[in-house]
Amino acid sequence: MDNPTKHSRSSAARYGLVAQGLHWLTAFGLVGSFVLGFIMVELAFSPLQLKMYSWHKWLGVCIWLLVLLRLLWRWWRRPPALPASTPPWQRRAAHVTHAGLYLLLVLIPVTGWLMSSAMGFQTVVFGVVPLPDLLVKNEVLGDRLAVLHSVLNKTLLALIVLHVAAALKHQFIDRDGLLWRMLPIRPRTGDPSS
Numbered sequence: 193m194d195n196p197t198k199h200s201r202s203s204a205a206r207y208g209l210v211a212q213g214l215h216w217l218t219a220f221g222l223v224g225s226f227v228l229g230f231i232m233v234e235l236a237f238s239p240l241q242l243k244m245y246s247w248h249k250w251l252g253v254c255i256w257l258l259v260l261l262r263l264l265w266r267w268w269r270r271p272p273a274l275p276a277s278t279p280p281w282q283r284r285a286a287h288v289t290h291a292g293l294y295l296l297l298v299l300i301p302v303t304g305w306l307m308s309s310a311m312g313f314q315t316v317v318f319g320v321v322p323l324p325d326l327l328v329k330n331e332v333l334g335d336r337l338a339v340l341h342s343v344l345n346k347t348l349l350a351l352i353v354l355h356v357a358a359a360l361k362h363q364f365i366d367r368d369g370l371l372w373r374m375l376p377i378r379p380r381t382g383d384p385s386s
Contacts, residue, residue, distance in 0.1 A: 205272055206373045214262045215374055218255060218297070222352070225251040229345065249304065249315050253323070256301035263294060275368050289355055296348040303341040310334035 207215070225248060232244035274283055308315050309325035311334035316322045327333065362370035372378065 252301040259297040307337035
């Protein structure tokens with residue numbers, strides 16, 4: 193009989209369900225956050241724009257918490273190793289890209305929180321849980337933090353594009369089945385990309 197706990201752990205070949213769940217929740221949260229971010233800055237000042245800023249901040253807090261959970265899980269359950277056939281330069285590139293993604297996913301929500309504090313807008317998660325302001329109101333500093341927040345987000349977007357492109361390359365060009373490791377479904381037997 194199948195052991196139900198083994199699916200929550202990363203095996204030598206695949207990520208476990210917990211790692212997969214945290215990965216995909218983070219990914220979907222990022223899509224929502226980027227979409228809100230791009231739309232809200234283009235809107236004129238209005239109640240809708242203020243709502244979108246609030247939703248964007250809530251998502252940022254949720255993503256930040258998910259990433260902290262992912263880092264703890266990754267520390268407790270080491271990810272599966274790359275295939276032995278992976279060239280050293282690709283191993284280094286994967287390590288640097290993952291480190292950059294995690295660093296930005298921790299820093300970006302913090303810069304958003306700092307920016308909101310400096311701009312004089314308290315972050316209230318889900319309209320219920322007020323977070324303490326990290327800075328006193330200072331619009332000049334708030335403007336600088338807004339620029340930093342934007343630059344970090346653009347850097348994150350570039351790394352995400354690189355990450356997705358690498359996963360697709362492994363799946364469809366290298367055909368080494370690397371993408372299947374992060375999917376909850378298993379490839380069909382005989383699938384050439386598995």
